[in-house]
Amino acid sequence: MPFIDLKEQYQALKPQIQQRINTVLEHGQYIMGPEVKELEEQLQGFSGAKHCITVASGTEALLIALMALDIGPGDEVITTAFTFAATAEVIVLVGATPVFVDVEADTGNIDISKVEGAITPRTKAIMPVSLYGQVADMDELNALAARHGNLPVIEDAAQSFGAEYHGRKSCNLSTFGCTSFFPSKPLGCYGDGGAIFTNDDALAKACREIRVHGQERRYVHTRVGVGGRMDTLQCAVVLAKLERFEWEVAQRLAIGQRYNELVDVAGIRRVSQRAGRTSVFAQYSVFVRDRAAVQQALLEQGVPTAVHYPIPVNEQPAYKNKSVTGHTPVAQALASEVMSLPMSPNLDEATLQRIVAVLAQTQSAALAA
Ligand SMILES: *Cc1c(COP(=O)(O)O)cnc(C)c1O
Numbered sequence: 001m002p003f004i005d006l007k008e009q010y011q012a013l014k015p016q017i018q019q020r021i022n023t024v025l026e027h028g029q030y031i032m033g034p035e036v037k038e039l040e041e042q043l044q045g046f047s048g049a050k051h052c053i054t055v056a057s058g059t060e061a062l063l064i065a066l067m068a069l070d071i072g073p074g075d076e077v078i079t080t081a082f083t084f085a086a087t088a089e090v091i092v093l094v095g096a097t098p099v100f101v102d103v104e105a106d107t108g109n110i111d112i113s114k115v116e117g118a119i120t121p122r123t124k125a126i127m128p129v130s131l132y133g134q135v136a137d138m139d140e141l142n143a144l145a146a147r148h149g150n151l152p153v154i155e156d157a158a159q160s161f162g163a164e165y166h167g168r169k170s171c172n173l174s175t176f177g178c179t180s181f182f183p184s185k186p187l188g189c190y191g192d193g194g195a196i197f198t199n200d201d202a203l204a205k206a207c208r209e210i211r212v213h214g215q216e217r218r219y220v221h222t223r224v225g226v227g228g229r230m231d232t233l234q235c236a237v238v239l240a241k242l243e244r245f246e247w248e249v250a251q252r253l254a255i256g257q258r259y260n261e262l263v264d265v266a267g268i269r270r271v272s273q274r275a276g277r278t279s280v281f282a283q284y285s286v287f288v289r290d291r292a293a294v295q296q297a298l299l300e301q302g303v304p305t306a307v308h309y310p311i312p313v314n315e316q317p318a319y320k321n322k323s324v325t326g327h328t329p330v331a332q333a334l335a336s337e338v339m340s341l342p343m344s345p346n347l348d349e350a351t352l353q354r355i356v357a358v359l360a361q362t363q364s365a366a367l368a369a
Helices: 006-027 034-045 058-069 085-093 136-148 201-211 232-242 245-265 290-300 329-337 349-368
Strands: 051-055 076-080 097-100 123-127 154-155 177-181 193-199 215-217 284-287 338-341
Touching: 006 034, 006 232, 034 051, 034 123, 034 193, 034 232, 051 058, 058 123, 058 154, 058 177, 058 193, 058 201, 076 085, 085 097, 123 136, 123 154, 193 201, 245 284, 245 349, 290 338, 290 349, 329 338
Parallel strands: 076 097, 076 123, 154 177
Antiparallel strands: 051 193, 177 193, 284 338
């Protein structure tokens, strides 16, 4: 059993994917070809956001969003201590300082009650992460940001494209939503890709220009930008995959909920799901004791696992001295206990039962030892 089954999806969509790729090979517009605009329009429709700007990766999406907001040296950006390094990386890359806030013990998302205390006159944005595919407390964050001089809120939605929050789509919940089409994300391409979403016309224009070296018109560079476009071929792959994406989202939700039932019966602690939010379960994560032994035992039974993430980002060597951070005990505890189980839109009931049975067995063995 694979940790993420990308082959089944390819087999199911093979004719569409091949046809889409062939079309690009025939027209030959590999950079900014017609599929780029077509995908942006479809993603606008899907998310409800007024603007979608496809970019080279999820990391690039976050970087360009910060650049569009003119965030730089002397500025602080509040973010979560428990995320993939890219979230913090882009803040440091623009010359600003990440301010790390601890997370909720049961969801791993940023702890809203700790955000206000981290705001200073230098704060220029708040960057929550919709971890494992479940949106953070966006209404509360937006309200807090509004009370503090309309601070922009950037949702790192790399794991949550397709998720919903009180009937609205992830990526369309704040100033910016940034997602990733890395192959293993809920909506993946066959390489690197990403997208920025916003309802603000001026910010959208800035992002479009920054994406192509700050060009307002050809060879007129009005700002410093990056080479941040998403290839036409990768856009073509996402277009083909969109055909069954809504089905996949429904499957992920149903499988995640079934996992929850089985894991609860087995008495294992897991990531909580908040009311009014539907996760896309980019990862299905539980909390275990003696994780290394549990992972090894699962692997021996043919069940691969992964850890998202073993070290809080504020404790990583690269960020320790480049950030403002207090003690983040919750992030630390999660980092030592969290473990992700296989997740794909086609996992069947028998497989789920087997995974959880092996998990329960190995966890009780670890506890008894
Ligand atoms: C994957 C991921 C990113 C980066 O996306 P890439 O497309 O790999 O650059 C950023 N933030 C989070 C939370 C992610 O999971």
